[in-house]
Amino acid sequence: MKFMLSRNQFFLLLFIVQTGSSFFSFPAPFVNAAGRDAWLLFIVSAIFHYMLLLFYERNYDYFTMGPFVSWLYKGYWLFVVISYLAYVDYTLAVWGFPKTPQYIVIGILVTVSLYANLSRAETAINLPVLLIPLILAFLGFLQFAWGDVIWTNIFPIGQITGTEWWKGLLKGQTAFIGIELYLVFRSRVDIKQNIKGLPLFVYQMTWFLFFFFSVLLTIWYFTPTGVKLVPEPLLFLLRTQEVTFIERLDLFFLYIWTVWTIVTVTLVSFTALYVHRQHAKEKQVRDTIIWHVLLVVLPLFFLKKENVDYLNDLIIYVHLVFAIIIPVIVIFINRRKRK
Amino acid sequence: MKKLALISIACSFLLAGCWDERLYKEFTIVPLVGYDREEGELTGYHTYTTVSAPDMLSYSTVVGKGASVKEVGFDANRKIGETLDFSQLQVILVSEEMAKSNLLETFDVLFREPHNRLSSKLAVVEGEIASYMEKTEEMGLEAPDFYLKNLKTAAAHSIIPDINVNEASTRINDKGIDLFLPYIKMSESGEIPELAGVALFSNKVFSGHTLDDKESLIVNILAKQPGKFTVFSYEWKQGNKTYPITVEIARYTKKWNIHDNQIDANYKVKLSVEEFAHNHLNDEKTVKELEQFLSKEMTKDFNKVIKKLQEAKSDAVGFGRTVRAFHPHLWNEGKWQDTFAELDIEVKVKAKIAHSGILN
């Protein structure tokens, strides 16, 4: 698979993967863990995110995957995709499809990813473009909530405790998941286009503002008791908005979010298969199909509420291993070797 | 063979529909419900629509009994043999008795079921709920439309707060503010329900105290949540003649100074005069006098309302939100509603006439 990315394509892909499933599932656990000062915590977390990006940008050349590391990553991505699929399927079952057999819903979701991954590489890469108008609409409709926010909710500032810091920082990692794709695709970016410096900072700020806005809105809109009851605060928030021409905006955005998640699943699958093809050049179609069969079968074991929550907790720790520890080790070893 | 199988599967879908299909024609819309509680048992009155002729909707009411909202609904379903659908619920009426329990717990189903909307209006009614559910001749409209229209108009005139189920839940969950809901009474002739003011809640439940419409307007001003039109009328004495003066609030600012056990609430109000037969509003002296008069009257009225709120232990204005955010020591003194009742709150209104209408 030979392809090249423009700067726009690269950042769009990264943004969609990072926001994909987590932008609905992120605010509630994060605010619950960190309390009123979650927004402060998120700023700290964002600085960490930027440092991680800078570290990646400096060292992406050294990040090469041997078969062993590549298998580790494939396992990780399989895990990520399965936890996303289990989550989206659980949510869909609760909201719209309580009686539909769940394997059918998952089957439909995965079929889309299979179709995209059997097409040209460029098809998967450019799939996020579809989401741009939808994300803009989403942000637009969230603005309706300004009338209902309670500004005083973020005060008093600075009452966060040590354990909350720790828990919050961990939960904040949910917004990071997918950042490792930077290392995978960075070398594919057009050499003529500059990434270092301003473009990277712009990306960081887009990512930051997007999540920061969602965290801030959650704190402002909900009382601490309220946010504990609602697993997807932003969806609930849209549910309460009254727009003249239509009721129940949440239903639209539930399905927009579904599309968003499918695109994320497609992109992560694409990454896994791309990495796989670097050392297994034959029978690519067969491997693609096997991967997607796994995607249909495995999530079916995790469809209960407690399982979904467990996966959402677990994924943070697994992510830390694969976004920080392994890249650092690989880069360190490769730097030594090249010297 | 393969094609044939595919086609037959597709056709069977066409005939049967899917697992989670909810055909609209199979449901009965319920735009208005009323609930009463007696000795732990819930009685629900549902106004539902039926299509009697191809182009006419008619409304009827069915009563259900049970332990929960859902059970009441099922009971009603059984009685009329149709499936009531609450997704178009517009107005929920609750009796005073019912309002004395935590509404959030009672209406859990509204939040938990994805089909239900949270924009329905809530109101408390006095006495037996059954009489409110019936369409009387004086209503003119069908009962659901009557309530919806009345509540909307009243909210636009700042007489009642614009509170729907979601806003109510936010207030019930928030310790720093208390809920207050529209309060509906039967008119003296007993023919038509009237908006009588608001019912004050204290710490999640109805306190038993109510305010009349003029007082509830002041609460809305105090909380800085006015509707579109906010109008005050006073009688102004000049010599031995009295002139009625009606002013509308154009804009205003509030400033709360919170000290230990004392709150000074200052309101600077800019008014536009709507009625004032005395005229001469181009005369600076008259304007000064008028402003002083209005400031005094309004301050008096506002303070009266605060006293009433304190009696009811109901912080409908939301002083508690600011206190919680900026004055933790005061907040931590105890339960906020108790602290609030004991606080020394003094409202000062400074009126200023900004527009005099198109006459002098």
Next chain:
Amino acid sequence: MDEVQSMDSLILSIKNIFHNSTDLVVREVSWKDGSALVCFYNTITESGEVNRQIEILRHRSIADLPDWGNTAASSVEAFSQSKLVENVTNGFVAIFFPYPNLLLTITMPSFETRSTQEPSNELVIRGKHEGFVESVDKNISLIRKSLGVPDLVVQDLRLGEDTNTKVTYVYIESIADPEVIKEVETRLEHIHASKIMGLGQIEDYLEDSVWTPFPQWLTTERPDRVVANILEGKVAVFMNHSPAALVAPVTFFSFYESPDDFNGRVLVGSFFRLLRIISFFIAVFLPAFYIALTGFHPEILPYELSKKVKLAVEFIPYRPMVEALIVELFIEVIREATIRLPAPIGPTIGIVGGLVIGDAIVNAGLVSNLMVIVVAMTAISSFVVPNVEMNTTVRILRFPFMLAASFFGFFGIAIGTLILFIHMMNQSSLNQPYLSPVIPFDPSRFKNVFFRLPYFKSRKQQQTFTHGAPKQKGGGKT
């Protein structure tokens, strides 16, 4: 042919070649040094004009001019039977000199053609009111008229053993991508069919993918459209006796452009461009949306509207999907019928079908009045596309969406949209991305898609699926 053969037997043998067609004229005419045979079809060649040309040539031959046979209208070559047949069937006049064994051809066919009226299926308000006709020569002349440049290249070849049809392709050498030209040439040369009946048949051979609903060649009968497109580096393919041209490589969005956009004012042009793209969404999604609404998500209706919908659907015996299919079928039948109907009674049947039956079907309670509104809106929206082929595509596209909506509501529509999007991204027109600038994603090109910009800058087609890759190389199908 044997030299000893007498003129009479020669005439007979030539007549035999053409199976004694009665419109074939084979006559002996006397020439300076002996007689010659004139041979043509009098149905496609003007006899009087033939006389005049022969007279000119005779004078030239008497004057003994060198190369007297070669003039602007005639040429001389060695005789062969196949040449004779080819020339005569194409409407030329063949003059056979048996003794030098030469064949003189006078190019003067007079096929009946229409005048170059504006095509009735591609009307514009401002702009040229000319259209192609059923003659490739006239069509090319219409293009040459607009493009007085030597760079305009016209190439032709003949296809179909039985029909011997002339196919012509036109491009501008300095702008067109040589690899695209080469691709067109190869594809045209690989057509092995005994009969070439129409342009649609050629289109099938030239397309990248036949099974997609999306046309990959823009069919147009407007010279100005072809000119604008070949100025952007595209190739236009003509077929003799067909009043249309095929243009490629195109993108999906170019089907939504009309010459009117560029002749009108900037704001107006942009507005109508946007309107067309919105109408695409209405045409594809509206019936599906309505089905999802009444079958899955009635709660999104505002209260006032919900009462109306409730009234409309209460007594309908069918499920929304079936109801929609009834009306859709009905409208498609009316549309198909009005095309075939003679012009005087067409509108009458349209009114009877549309108004009378439409009203009756609602009153009878077979379908709801809202469904009639939805389907009628959809039908009208689908006709906004300034291209007949894309219009049919759009009309077909909505059926899968209706089906998906009746199975899974909004979820079905969302999944359908994704699949449609992936499908469109996979398409190519002459190996170039069909859904450019979405693939490869290039935000700076989007303004050209949604707005008619104030200057008409000829822009090149996006050539590859991969950002920045050398053309034709990247993005191999996996």
